[in-house]
Amino acid sequence: MTTPLILPTPDDPRLTRKVTGHDQTGAPVDISVVEERPLTIYLNRQEIVTAMTIGDHPELLALGFLRNQGMLRADDVVTGVDFDEEIETVVVRTARETSYEEKLQKKTRTSGCAVGTVFGDMMEGLEGVTLPAAELRTSWLYALAKQINTMPSLYLEAGAIHGTVLCRQDQVLVYMEDVGRHNAVDKVAGWMFREGCAAEDKILYTTGRLTSEMVIKTAQMGIPALASRSGFTAWGVEIARQLGLTLIGRLRGRRFVCLSGEERLVRDADLSAVEDEPRKAGRKGAGA
Structure with missing residues (x-):
């Protein structure tokens, strides 16, 4: 590994x-809470957005946000990524001249916990997307879920955080966290863009809900499978089916639900060797 x-x-x-x-008894307690600070992103001379973020990996967040918004093209030559900590600003510079005045006028507020923003048509750039027919083994899913759920994280330290994890087979490659899952996935996208990382053999794992935004960003990144221990939204499922994305949710213990892309699944895991989780009291079915 x-x-x-x-x-x-x-x-x-x-x-x-x-x-x-x-606490509930009136006793004094000291707890850790997550920091939240603004980060303003520029593309060349144009201010694009101010995002609320925990503040780590600002350059990757900027690259990934611009890439997932379609403002950075796959073939763009990035000539500089400059972060000024004092004024909390990242400037991404490209060899290509850019102007996105019209795109910036059209905004969609997403379902992210920190209220994400998507510019332009949310489905823009997905018309010609064809996701690779890579296999997804259930043994990988169970191994990844166990690793991710037990790794040291801000979530375990302070809560109020989302994680997005880039994986290959049963290996964790990059694990990003932020107050909004849109930020966490953009950091992964930024890393992939910077490193020229291929997407066809990757799995994306999120600790949050499987929303339309998460499905769209995963497909834009070219990743064929998205998994979570959390649940689904109806539009997220609909878009995943349109795009042929494998969508795995409610991955807890031995249980999961696949609502799209079943054809990629290879059920090779020995379930007797997988530690199960108790079902929530008073809740039927596969869990929340």
């Missing part, structure tokens, strides 16, 4: 702070 290239850093003092409060 290879060592992941990027993992969460819950001990980074810039990402959390200690806050004193009182």
Whole structure:
């Protein structure tokens, strides 16, 4: 098993702070809470957006946001990515001249917990997308879920955070966290763009809901499979089926539900060797 290239850093003092409060009995308690700070992204001379973020990997967040918005093309030559910590700004410079005034006028507020924004038509750029027919083994899914759920993370340290994990087979490659799942997936996209990472043999795992936004961004990145221990939205499922994306949700213990792209699944896991999770009390079916 290879060592992941990027993992969460819950001990980074810039990402959390200690806050004193009182518990249900009135006793004083100190807890860690996640930091949230603005990051303004420029593309060449044009201000694009200000995102609320935990503040790690700002350059990757900027690259991934611009790439997933269609403002950075696959063949664009990036001549510089400059982060100014004092004014909390990233400037991405390209050899190609850019102007997105019209695109910036059309905004869709997404379902992200930190209220994400998508510019232009949400389905723009997906018309010709054909996702690769890569296999997805259930043994990989179970191994990944176990690794990801037990890795040190800001979620375990302070909560109020989402994670997005880039995987290959049963290996965790890059694990990003942020207050909004849209930011976390954009950081992964930024890393893939910067490194020229191929997408056809990758799996994307998210700790959040499988929404239309997550499905669209996964497809834009060219990744054929998206998984989560959380649930689905109807539009997310509909778009996944249109695009041929394999969509796995409610992945808890031995259980999961596949609502799109079943043809990629290879059920090779020995379920007797997979540790199960108890079902939630008072809830029927496959879980939340």
